[in-house]
Amino acid sequence: MTGTDVRAAGGCLCGEVKYVVRGPLRDVLICHCADCRRWHGHAAAMTSASRGDVTISAPESVRWFTVIGDGPRPRRGFCSRCGASLFWDAPERQTIGIAAGTLEQPTGLQSAGHVYVSQASDYELFVDDGLPHSAGAATAEASYPPS
Numbered sequence: 001m002t003g004t005d006v007r008a009a010g011g012c013l014c015g016e017v018k019y020v021v022r023g024p025l026r027d028v029l030i031c032h033c034a035d036c037r038r039w040h041g042h043a044a045a046m047t048s049a050s051r052g053d054v055t056i057s058a059p060e061s062v063r064w065f066t067v068i069g070d071g072p073r074p075r076r077g078f079c080s081r082c083g084a085s086l087f088w089d090a091p092e093r094q095t096i097g098i099a100a101g102t103l104e105q106p107t108g109l110q111s112a113g114h115v116y117v118s119q120a121s122d123y124e125l126f127v128d129d130g131l132p133h134s135a136g137a138a139t140a141e142a143s144y145p146p147s
């Protein structure tokens, strides 16, 4: 269901790119996959929303990068001015991933789990934070994990 009320807003570090979400956001998955590590510099905290619920204020200022590989590949969107990573967009999905740290607070979201922990870097510490840890994509979130 697509609502009209702004549920959440966010943006990049320099303020060039802002976005609003009119609709529900998924709770946050923390992705430790190798691509997210390189893209974000560490694990990536990602929420997601229906593609049609997300409005980007300066879409011309978002640049998109796709890792070359087999099959349909997601593209990652970042601010062309400050480089902040903002979006994760897989063509086969109805949802678009949003870097949770770019949301304005309070987000009203909770962390839902760690995914792709099998690809975490060797310096990462995993303490028992009460969240499920999945070696790959979270099974409950299989239709829309961040990676």
Ligand SMILES: [Zn+2]
Pocket: 012, 013, 014, 015, 016, 017, 079, 080, 081, 082, 083, 084
């Ligand atoms: Zn920026």
Ligand SMILES: [Zn+2]
Pocket: 031, 032, 033, 034, 035, 036, 037, 044, 116, 146, 147
């Ligand atoms: Zn990832």
